[in-house]
Amino acid sequence: MEKSVRVAVRVRPLSAKEKAAARPSVVAVAPKEHQVTVRKKTYTFDRVFGQYASQKDVFKGVVQSVVDEALAGFNCTVFAYGQTGTGKTHTIQGKLSPHDENAGIIPRSVNYIFDKLQATKSEYSVRVSFLQLYNEELKDLLGENKKDKPLRLMEDAKRGGVYCQNLEEVTTLTAAHVFELLEIGSKNRITAETLLNEQSSRSHCIFTIRIHSKESNIPGEEMIRSGTLNLVDLAGSECIGRSGARNVRAREAGNINQSLLTLGRVITALVDKHPHVPYRDSKLTRLLQESLGGRAMTTVIATLGPAGDCIDETMSTLDYAHRAKSIKNKPEANQRTTKHVLIKEYGLEIDALRSQLLAARAKDGIFLPPAQYAEMQDRLAWFSSKLAELEDELDIKTTFVAEVEEALESAKTEISELETKLTECQSELASTTETLAATEESLNTTEQLLTRTQAALRASEANTNELQSQAQAATKLYQQRLKEIATLQLAMGINKCTFTLCSRCAVARKDSLLAKNYEAAHAYADRASTQCTETSTALQTFQDEQARRMAALEDHIRKVSEKYETSLGDVATKFSAVRKDVAGLVQGVLAKVEAGNDSVHAEHDKQRAAQEVQLQAWLSSLGELEPLTEELTSQLNTLVSSSWHSVSAVTSQIAAECNAMRTGMQAYATEHKRMLDSLQSKLAATFREEATMLSADASHSVGVLHSTQETMRQHVMDIQMSLKAQLDNCLQSVLSSLSGQSDALENQATAAKNRFDRVLDDITRDVAAVQTSTMDQASRLAAQLGTTDDHVHKDLASGSTDAVESHASSVAQLHSSLAAQATANASAAESLLASQSRAQADRFNAATDWVASEFQRVEGGQTSFVAVHESSAKAVQGACQSWRGSVNTLASASAAHTSAVVDKVSRHDAATAEFVASVAADVSTGATPRKRQLEPPFPVFLVPAVPDPSLPEELGSPKRKLEALELPDLVGGSRLQPPKKYLKSTDAAQ
Numbered sequence: 001m002e003k004s005v006r007v008a009v010r011v012r013p014l015s016a017k018e019k020a021a022a023r024p025s026v027v028a029v030a031p032k033e034h035q036v037t038v039r040k041k042t043y044t045f046d047r048v049f050g051q052y053a054s055q056k057d058v059f060k061g062v063v064q065s066v067v068d069e070a071l072a073g074f075n076c077t078v079f080a081y082g083q084t085g086t087g088k089t090h091t092i093q094g095k096l097s098p099h100d101e102n103a104g105i106i107p108r109s110v111n112y113i114f115d116k117l118q119a120t121k122s123e124y125s126v127r128v129s130f131l132q133l134y135n136e137e138l139k140d141l142l143g144e145n146k147k148d149k150p151l152r153l154m155e156d157a158k159r160g161g162v163y164c165q166n167l168e169e170v171t172t173l174t175a176a177h178v179f180e181l182l183e184i185g186s187k188n189r190i191t192a193e194t195l196l197n198e199q200s201s202r203s204h205c206i207f208t209i210r211i212h213s214k215e216s217n218i219p220g221e222e223m224i225r226s227g228t229l230n231l232v233d234l235a236g237s238e239c240i241g242r243s244g245a246r247n248v249r250a251r252e253a254g255n256i257n258q259s260l261l262t263l264g265r266v267i268t269a270l271v272d273k274h275p276h277v278p279y280r281d282s283k284l285t286r287l288l289q290e291s292l293g294g295r296a297m298t299t300v301i302a303t304l305g306p307a308g309d310c311i312d313e314t315m316s317t318l319d320y321a322h323r324a325k326s327i328k329n330k331p332e333a334n335q336r337t338t339k340h341v342l343i344k345e346y347g348l349e350i351d352a353l354r355s356q357l358l359a360a361r362a363k364d365g366i367f368l369p370p371a372q373y374a375e376m377q378d379r380l381a382w383f384s385s386k387l388a389e390l391e392d393e394l395d396i397k398t399t400f401v402a403e404v405e406e407a408l409e410s411a412k413t414e415i416s417e418l419e420t421k422l423t424e425c426q427s428e429l430a431s432t433t434e435t436l437a438a439t440e441e442s443l444n445t446t447e448q449l450l451t452r453t454q455a456a457l458r459a460s461e462a463n464t465n466e467l468q469s470q471a472q473a474a475t476k477l478y479q480q481r482l483k484e485i486a487t488l489q490l491a492m493g494i495n496k497c498t499f500t501l502c503s504r505c506a507v508a509r510k511d512s513l514l515a516k517n518y519e520a521a522h523a524y525a526d527r528a529s530t531q532c533t534e535t536s537t538a539l540q541t542f543q544d545e546q547a548r549r550m551a552a553l554e555d556h557i558r559k560v561s562e563k564y565e566t567s568l569g570d571v572a573t574k575f576s577a578v579r580k581d582v583a584g585l586v587q588g589v590l591a592k593v594e595a596g597n598d599s600v601h602a603e604h605d606k607q608r609a610a611q612e613v614q615l616q617a618w619l620s621s622l623g624e625l626e627p628l629t630e631e632l633t634s635q636l637n638t639l640v641s642s643s644w645h646s647v648s649a650v651t652s653q654i655a656a657e658c659n660a661m662r663t664g665m666q667a668y669a670t671e672h673k674r675m676l677d678s679l680q681s682k683l684a685a686t687f688r689e690e691a692t693m694l695s696a697d698a699s700h701s702v703g704v705l706h707s708t709q710e711t712m713r714q715h716v717m718d719i720q721m722s723l724k725a726q727l728d729n730c731l732q733s734v735l736s737s738l739s740g741q742s743d744a745l746e747n748q749a750t751a752a753k754n755r756f757d758r759v760l761d762d763i764t765r766d767v768a769a770v771q772t773s774t775m776d777q778a779s780r781l782a783a784q785l786g787t788t789d790d791h792v793h794k795d796l797a798s799g800s801t802d803a804v805e806s807h808a809s810s811v812a813q814l815h816s817s818l819a820a821q822a823t824a825n826a827s828a829a830e831s832l833l834a835s836q837s838r839a840q841a842d843r844f845n846a847a848t849d850w851v852a853s854e855f856q857r858v859e860g861g862q863t864s865f866v867a868v869h870e871s872s873a874k875a876v877q878g879a880c881q882s883w884r885g886s887v888n889t890l891a892s893a894s895a896a897h898t899s900a901v902v903d904k905v906s907r908h909d910a911a912t913a914e915f916v917a918s919v920a921a922d923v924s925t926g927a928t929p930r931k932r933q934l935e936p937p938f939p940v941f942l943v944p945a946v947p948d949p950s951l952p953e954e955l956g957s958p959k960r961k962l963e964a965l966e967l968p969d970l971v972g973g974s975r976l977q978p979p980k981k982y983l984k985s986t987d988a989a990q
């Protein structure tokens with residue numbers, strides 16, 4: 001299963017230098033949307049980390065799942081790519097202490113792996129290696145780089161991919177041990193200060209963790225699972241001018257850029273699916289071969305600086321990272337091996353090493369002269385390069401086969417597209433057939449209309465001709481009569497003297513009779529000629545109208561047939577285009593297949609020749625190619641034959657479908673015609689039935705109208721009566737309630753009066769009591785006065801002047817006080833009386849006012865109630881009146897309509913009767929000698945039923961036919977018919 005390379009982007013914060021120079025940040029990050037925007041261009045990635053993202057976020061977000069996959073037995077790679085100084089080393093390595101928050105991916109992965117392995121409590125082994133690639137030179141950062149054991153990149157025949165021969169893999173059991181190794185390795189790493197980074201990594205570094213762990217889920221079997229995690233810190237791409245690199249550093253930068261350029265080319269070739277991917281152009285790409293388009297699971301972390309001065313590099317990094325997203329790997333889990341096999345492999349490796357050691361010690365190994373050794377080396381190199389070439393060729397052929405397959409796929413797609421087109425054409429054809437059917441239907445309808453119109457025209461023409469010929473016959477007859485009269489007059493003039501008396505009478509009668517008849521004949525001739533003129537005018541109008549309709553109809557038919565022809569033409573064009581497309585496609589496919597076949601054959605021959613040359617040199621490698629080529633040829637042959645079969649099958653299918661469509665269309669047309677015929681007959685029957693039903697309906701409707709009129713009149717009367725009764729009831733109840741109210745008011749007034757009287761009595765009583773008490777006091781005072789007088793008199797008698805004087809003064813005082821009290825009492829009684837009288841008067845006034853206002857209110861309510869009832873009664877009366885009026889109008893209208901119809905029918909009868917009456921019969925008196933019989937007698941108008949073969953017989957006479965055709969009364973049907981009593985045919989009887 002293919003899996004895309006996962007790409008994450010990390011933007012570092014502004015550095016202290018950048019902050020000091022007040023450089024603005026030009027990279028906008030939307031981590032939730034996984035988007036980065038620079039220069040208004042937005043890129044979307046699998047993950048995006050902004051400047052505030054921690055090392056832990058990056059590990060959890062991107063790397064942890066990768067480590068899990070490595071633990072599950074996959075080969076996984078995480079590499080950081082970006083401009084120098086953007087944080088690759090910070091991200092991949094960071095601080096090498098596992099508990100530091102700045103610890104990068106390597107320490108966190110190591111910790112995570114050991115935690116996981118230790119948690120499973122099963123056996124495991126972890127081996128780590130640390131490889132540096134500097135100026136295209138490999139360096140083991142964990143081992144001693146001995147000259148006799150140079151590091152070489154080799155193809156791994158057993159496991160596939162590339163491995164580094166002689167690279168030391170250190171077996172480790174704890175994370176702490178790995179950190180120690182990492183410390184050593186990073187110290188060995190080449191770094192230098194550049195203008196862009198104080199500690200710039202000048203090399204690419206690959207830290208590899210190989211994990212073997214025991215799977216114990218199957219009892220009895222101990223399978224070993226092995227996975228690899230490569231953590232790659234690439235050297236930074238840089239602009240030599242801006243990084244300030246000179247001499248050695250500039251050469252370094254050139255090499256770095258060169259290998260990164262190759263990495264870019266590899267990515268491009270993989271994305272564009274080039275047949276040749278230039279992995280071999282640099283050691284870096286060879287090392288990453290399995291991770292780019294191979295069987296490993298790969299994650300790229302693109303690092304970006306936020307400042308605007310490196311925006312071009314930022315854009316270039318983003319472009320590359322975005323392209324890398326399209327690379328598809330085919331991850332495969334490593335084969336699980338048993339513990340036994342693994343131990344055996346290790347044993348073999350140890351044996352080989354031991355024999356090498358022994359041979360070196362005993363000096364009994366194979367020793368060659370340097371020239372021979374060099375030659376062998378050269379030959380080996382040649383074989384290697386040849387092998388590489390053959391591999392490339394194989395790649396190209398595989399690509400070619402893929403291309404042919406693709407062409408076949410595209411041919412299949414085109415065929416399916418054509419099939420879709422065919423379906424579309426078929427549906428279009430179906431819709432055109434529908435349109436055609438609709439048009440045919442309208443054509444049939446129009447043709448029917450035309451036939452009916454023509455029949456009507458013929459019938460009316462026949463009627464007109466008949467009338468005209470009858471008129472001519474009448475005119476001739478009258479002219480003949482005139483001649484005969486003249487002859488008679490002449491004859492009478494001869495016999496004048498012989499039969500004077502008789503002849504005078506007879507001649508006078510005859511004269512007056514003739515004059516009358518002459519007048520009547522003239523009047524009839526005038527009317528007939530007027531009728532003829534009117535009829536011919538109407539006929540002309542009708543003919544004009546029919547001609548106009550015919551022209552419109554023809555135009556319509558022409559348009560429809562044009563449209564039909566156009567659509568038929570379109571369908572034919574589309575069919576031929578589809579056929580052409582299919583033919584072209586088939587030819588194209590055949591040409592492609594043939595070309596492919598030829599070139600494969602040519603290649604095959606070439607290959608065979610080359611193989612023959614190479615057979616001597618290297619038989620084994622050619623042995624593999626031959627069956628491959630044969631397989632390819634057989635595959636191609638199978639492809640060709642299968643494509644032949646499928647194309648011919650599609651062509652024959654299309655032909656069969658066309659035939660089926662044609663047959664279907666013919667059957668459809670036949671069925672359609674049959675349906676139309678039956679529809680036509682059904683329509684004629686329906687017309688007949690409807691005519692009968694309509695006449696029955698009309699008489700029934702007149703009856704119903706009359707009965708409805710009567711019912712409505714009765715209904716109106718009933719409503720009127722009930723309304724009147726309701727109104728009366730209502731008024732009665734209102735009047736009774738009003739009288740009740742006035743009684744209550746009277747009672748209230750009486751009660752108020754009684755209350756008033758009682759209050760008046762109370763007041764009178766009060767006043768009387770006050771008067772009595774005043775009188776009592778006065779009498780008491782008088783008695784006191786008498787006593788005092790007695791005392792005075794006694795004192796006077798005793799002669800005591802002083803006592804007398806004092807008595808006199810006290811008496812005077814008492815007197816005055818009594819007088820004052822009496823006055824006060826009187827005034828108090830007066831004021832009490834006055835205030836009580838005022839209060840009573842006020843109460844009385846208020847009660848009177850209330851009674852008056854109540855009376856007024858009741859009166860007002862009564863008036864308005866009566867007014868309202870009067871107006872509603874009036875409205876009801878008006879509505880009844882108008883209802884009655886409309887019923888009457890309706891009745892009179894229907895009566896008028898009925899009488900008009902009756903009148904219309906009998907009008908001509910009356911006119912003719914008048915005419916016949918006016919034409920007095922020449923009844924013989926017997927006085928006049930009869931010379932000879934007048935021949936021919938007064939003409940009888942014969943209107944034969946004009947047979948019309950185009951109309952169904954059952955429709956009857958021309959008038960019936962006209963009526964049945966429901967044509968507008970353009971020619972005035974009644975005027976075409978002579979009076980009924982002159983018709984002798986069966987029609988007249990009807």
Ligand SMILES: Nc1ncnc2c1ncn2[C@@H]1O[C@H](COP(=O)(O)OP(=O)(O)OP(=O)(O)O)[C@@H](O)[C@H]1O
Pocket residue numbers: 011012013015051082083084085086087088089090091197199200201202234235236237303
């Ligand atoms: N996300 C970050 N947060 C804080 N500091 C960072 C971050 N990324 C990078 N730095 C700092 O920026 C500087 C340069 O980073 P680093 O050396 O990792 O860059 P580089 O891409 O590896 O450069 P080169 O390619 O030259 O080796 C370092 O001092 C590092 O600590």
